Amino acid sequence: MTRSSIKSAVTWGLRLGLGGLLIVASIDKLLHPLEFSFAVAGYGVIGQGGALLVAAVLPMLELVTGLLLISGRWSENAALAGAMLYTVFLLLVAQAFVRGIDIECGCYRTEGGGGITWLKVIENSSLAAGAWLLFYLHSVEKERGSRG
């Protein structure tokens, strides 16, 4: 197996995994936006009013980004958007963990889905790291493409 084929397999796997996860995470939020706004407000970063706006926009952003990642269209920008989304999720979960806020994650389902534990922080760290790796791989690929 050549180095470039490993790289393309990793890129493909990351795109599929991270994009698929974003799509799955968006569906329950799209179907239950009001409940999702409660979950957002529970993180204690914005008030309930702001959480409504986030609940109206974020699930669609996740869905669109997920679809772009999987389809491979607009790949570099989609990877950057995905990386930023996963980083924001990580920061939210980490601050809730540090502050000891007793809430349910609301990550993939608006209700349930477990509380915020250090495992959740590790899970989100891994996803964010994977998303930034995907962005890096796409950037390198694009850089090579523009040179050659």
Add this chain to the structure above:
Amino acid sequence: MKSNLRIGSLVGLLLVSAVLGLLWNQAYPGGLSWRLLQLSLPDGSRRSAWQPVSTDSAFALWIRREVCFVDLRSPEDFRLDHIPGALNKPFLSFFRNPEVVTDDRPVMVYDFEAHSERSVLLVQAFRRAGAEAFFLRNGYRDWLAYGFPREAAEVR
């Protein structure tokens, strides 16, 4: 130049998602209505959360008589049965003419269904009128499912 283009692309993605998200919420029956989304505009109390209360916590508050329950369903539904001691303030009539409830206790609004948008709007109306207000997260249906007390009575 390249980074400007990238920022522009991300802003474009955000705007497209925002428009699609808002349209989805208007088209989808369970979505966030414009009226509800207007609550996201700053009103001086942006840090406040509505704090939906679980059914068992609400029952504990009911036992201790620490809150005043407000049933926002129609008088007909209220007459059939309701949480003992609750006041009936039908949603539309109350929302048109908000009037803070009789005593000084915080208000616990409830509807029949869970996650009721009407409850949220009413809680906000109470809060704007200066009262402390919460709502029963899973609604009266869940209260009944728990087998908690209910009574049938005339509208107060």
